Amino acid sequence: MTEASLQFSEKDVIGRVSSVDTSRVTIDVTNSVLLTRIGIGQLVAVRGATEREYLVAMTERVTRSIREDLPNPEDQDADEVLLSTVPTDLLQGVLIGTFRTVEGNRKNTFKRGADSFPQIDRECFVIESGNLQRFMSILGEGFTENERLKLGAFVADRTAEAIASGDKFFQRHAAILGSTGSGKSWAVALILERASRLKFPNIIVFDMHGEYAPLADKSVGGFAKRFRIAGPGDLESPDENTLFLPYWLLNRDEMLSMILDRSDQNAPNQASRFTLHVRSLKGETLDVEGNEHQEDLYRRFPNSI
Template identity: 50%
Template structure:
């Protein structure tokens, strides 16, 4: 691989200002200013012979200065001076790394961080032509072949592949952010497609709108499809329909759905609920002869029990009379205090929209059922793909945070309790994250339960082999705690000032200049920043082979060429009534 070499033609100018993040260069020849573009890469001479500081051009500006011509000066009171104008061309550069032609036994090394800052009057050179091609190859070759995650090409050099370090991308969590229609779904599909080329990929995609189902249906499919059971799926036995029975919820998750904290009897209701749930789980363990578990389990342990038995016990408490000192019946200790709680509870149980929670099939009451479920979600075998799409499209929005949180919590806890040597890493891709991972201050009781689970994964998941990829069109509405734990960002077009400011607040000052390009990115272009890529860059994303069902409708064309299908509307009405798609 050839090293970078510069000549007088490549020379832009010299340094006139330096701070810890930026450098100003005065361009020596006016003609060269037209060749410089925002986002271009430059190399700045340092005091070391074999070393250059690498930067990105943030701004290019020309300033006209007035010079007084003294030849026509007549006297100090004469105002008829003649002026001539000279231009001062300045470029502003953000410093991003260091290039060394020789570093010990190694040659042509580029790394993040600045070893030696430029000094005033040091020369600055543009990196283009053969130098640009060589430099992009240096960046790509820095990632070993087994770690390469190719996502597209560099915008400044379409012939150079944009390669991320796959290990670093998932090890330190990541975010894919961009406005609706900017190409996020294609970006996600690209990641999934690249992961599918590995021998044993392990990913779960939380699909809120069913748009990634197409990745599971083609002949060359590379993902398995699962769906949280909708109202029309409750009687189906196919394993692709996922039930999350009530007994998987911990105490706080369940109470957040059915307990009214403003009720004066809320403490009594929570107390009796907790008491009976624990006893019912204890009965199951005794029946299964699980003596070891029986000695250490808690009310939050995921142990199956029949919800009908719980309702019977609560109703018995609510109607049971007490016995007075003289043996006569008196009002019972819990009598009448659980009525409203039971009513809310039964309403949830009977609502088919929540059937995947409260009306699961009989198999879910088996003690070994949870192991089978988790093996399907994070286990692999020769017949199943390691990439799983989980369709949440029929989950009611009010319990969506609970449902996503249950799955995340179970996966996290399994990794915690698994022997360290036997753990295998997996990633959770959270599509439309703003819907269930909101800012904590804006979250209700149900959303806070999910937030706690995901924030714990964001802060501690790395050591247990769990990666989060947060995908959202509104980063300003996503938990700041979770975003702050992401060390890699693929940011597509964003124009909202609040969203842009959130992203800028998460990055070092030296990298904020590149984000000024966000509003002008084309569809399918992204700014890649983070540990997984050496050079923060504008990237043209690849088009995935299997495209998600997320294409933007061509309104004008379809209005001209396609009639409305009244039969389809009538069918949709029936689907709405049935709460399922047929």
């Protein structure tokens, strides 16, 4: 018999489904003690249509409201009736996928997206400790050792590693967001360091502010190779890591930014003269080489200098 990766007991129940809105689910919390361990981004499992299925949601909001309620008559004197305050705790999460213990001939699978909507009054469980570790191992079990990129550990459980496919991670758009001083540069440096251990770490970083220069410093364990765009001071004695960009790589505005002072009142005239001169030189070169294809492109795109 297959052992389920997600195994819950009564102490893991945090509440029951109270409402469903498209991809979001609201949970009426019945375990206030367990709620104190819940944070934004925590994973919650909602019992699905069968015992072998759970819908997995990510917490995005936790609220508490206070209401007044009549007390239990047995707890009050007959001539003294006081209203009592009762807290109402709600947890809202967004559905991210479906976990199944058995799916066909596969065991313990997770797929993105919810195949069905949670049913009202279904039990909800917090995924933490051993359940979180086993669940995260499912997400990374299909990656080879050379492909496994460790992003870090989960805040909810430091023993559960966050593993991604290094191949897929660097082929998609991603953003690292945070306020000033939150550690964005450190996070990028750490990802690059761990990515360098993959089998084919073919990564190019455009370091506009020189933040990641230490990654190429071999004396402190650097692993990258750094190249620097040449400047006027590199004309006489460039080092081996200096890159000289050919003029044909630059467009008109980029070349003008190198030689023209826009604050000069004669800047428009100089820009016009520069453009005519470059076009003349290009035309002479095309005539000499006799390249009909390049000449055709020049006629079609005369402003692409």
